[in-house]
Amino acid sequence: MNYISIQDIDDINAWIEAAKAIKSNPLGDVELGKHKTLGLLFFNSSLRTRLSTQKAALNLGMNPIVMNVSGDAWGIEFGDGTVMNGNTAEHIKEAAAVVSQYCDIIAVRAFPTLTDKAKDESEQVLNAFAKYASVPIVNMESATGHPLQGLTDALTISEYTTKPRPKVVLSWAPHVKALPHAVGNSFVEAMQKMDVEFVIANPEGYNLNPEITKDTPIYHNQAEAFIGADFVYTKNWSSYEDYGQIKNTDPNWMITNEKLGHAKFMHCLPVRRNVVVEDAVLDSDASLVIQQANNRTYAAQLVLKKILEDLQ
Numbered sequence: 001m002n003y004i005s006i007q008d009i010d011d012i013n014a015w016i017e018a019a020k021a022i023k024s025n026p027l028g029d030v031e032l033g034k035h036k037t038l039g040l041l042f043f044n045s046s047l048r049t050r051l052s053t054q055k056a057a058l059n060l061g062m063n064p065i066v067m068n069v070s071g072d073a074w075g076i077e078f079g080d081g082t083v084m085n086g087n088t089a090e091h092i093k094e095a096a097a098v099v100s101q102y103c104d105i106i107a108v109r110a111f112p113t114l115t116d117k118a119k120d121e122s123e124q125v126l127n128a129f130a131k132y133a134s135v136p137i138v139n140m141e142s143a144t145g146h147p148l149q150g151l152t153d154a155l156t157i158s159e160y161t162t163k164p165r166p167k168v169v170l171s172w173a174p175h176v177k178a179l180p181h182a183v184g185n186s187f188v189e190a191m192q193k194m195d196v197e198f199v200i201a202n203p204e205g206y207n208l209n210p211e212i213t214k215d216t217p218i219y220h221n222q223a224e225a226f227i228g229a230d231f232v233y234t235k236n237w238s239s240y241e242d243y244g245q246i247k248n249t250d251p252n253w254m255i256t257n258e259k260l261g262h263a264k265f266m267h268c269l270p271v272r273r274n275v276v277v278e279d280a281v282l283d284s285d286a287s288l289v290i291q292q293a294n295n296r297t298y299a300a301q302l303v304l305k306k307i308l309e310d311l312q
């Protein structure tokens with residue numbers, strides 16, 4: 001069993017209930033991962049994913065080992081048949097096979113280029129590990145998805161909703177850098193699996209991949225989208241249609257207390273204060289960002305638990 005995408009979740013409500021059970025007794029399966037090793041390979045920076053996934057592994061009795069691949073390992077070649085006389089020193093065929101001998105599960109973080117859409121959508125790094133490793137693979141944020149975050153967000157909404165069918169808005173917000181679509185994509189996929197009223201708000205030119213958003217309503221007027229919202233999930237992403245470009249930095253899209261009304265505020269973190277969201281929101285009881293980050297452990301633990309059970 002791999003955990004590559006939100007589409008690997010067969011029944012999101014069952015997964016949420018299982019994550020809640022883990023949260024109520026995090027050490028309940030501490031024997032399950034005994035003598036098993038989790039390898040965490042980071043091609044990009046991380047705070048939450050890096051620590052919460054290790055914490056999840058430790059709660060299951062696993063031994064996590066971590067490598068910053070980009071900084072510390074040999075440059076990995078992903079091309080088939082490449083004459084390796086450039087900067088790459090080791091092919092993914094050998095690298096994945098070797099790491100598979102040290103680890104029972106391999107977790108990978110590899111962000112998109114945001115310049116080569118076809119390459120990013122091919123999920124070159126993640127799929128190469130899935131192809132050449134002989135052990136299960138977990139996606140810790142790839143070019144197009146962040147399914148550990150999406151599962152976390154579904155769990156958090158389930159915990160904090162006061163209604164059987166809350167209204168959830170995914171709102172784009174401005175940013176100074178071109179950011180990936182992965183968090184937005186996985187959040188969309190998670191909400192499409194949940195029983196929520198779900199809409200997206202983003203400026204013209206910022207629609208996410210239509211193959212992912214499908215028939216989810218998209219508003220280009222943020223105020224209209226926010227009417228009756230119970231949860232506002234905020235994230236910046238660069239343009240998908242003008243791939244990787246920053247076309248809009250309009251500060252009027254920043255999230256404020258006034259816009260939120262009674263809605264709860266969510267964000268995957270890290271977040272730039274007073275660019276994406278004003279201080280007053282993050283410093284208020286409306287903000288769930290710390291609770292969300294806590295849930296990263298239990299989402300990861302559920303995924304690792306399912307894989308370990310599958311390996312038995």
Ligand code: CP
Nearest residue numbers: 046047048049268269
């Ligand atoms: N939300 C999230 O994935 O955080 P990190 O990038 O710090 O891991």
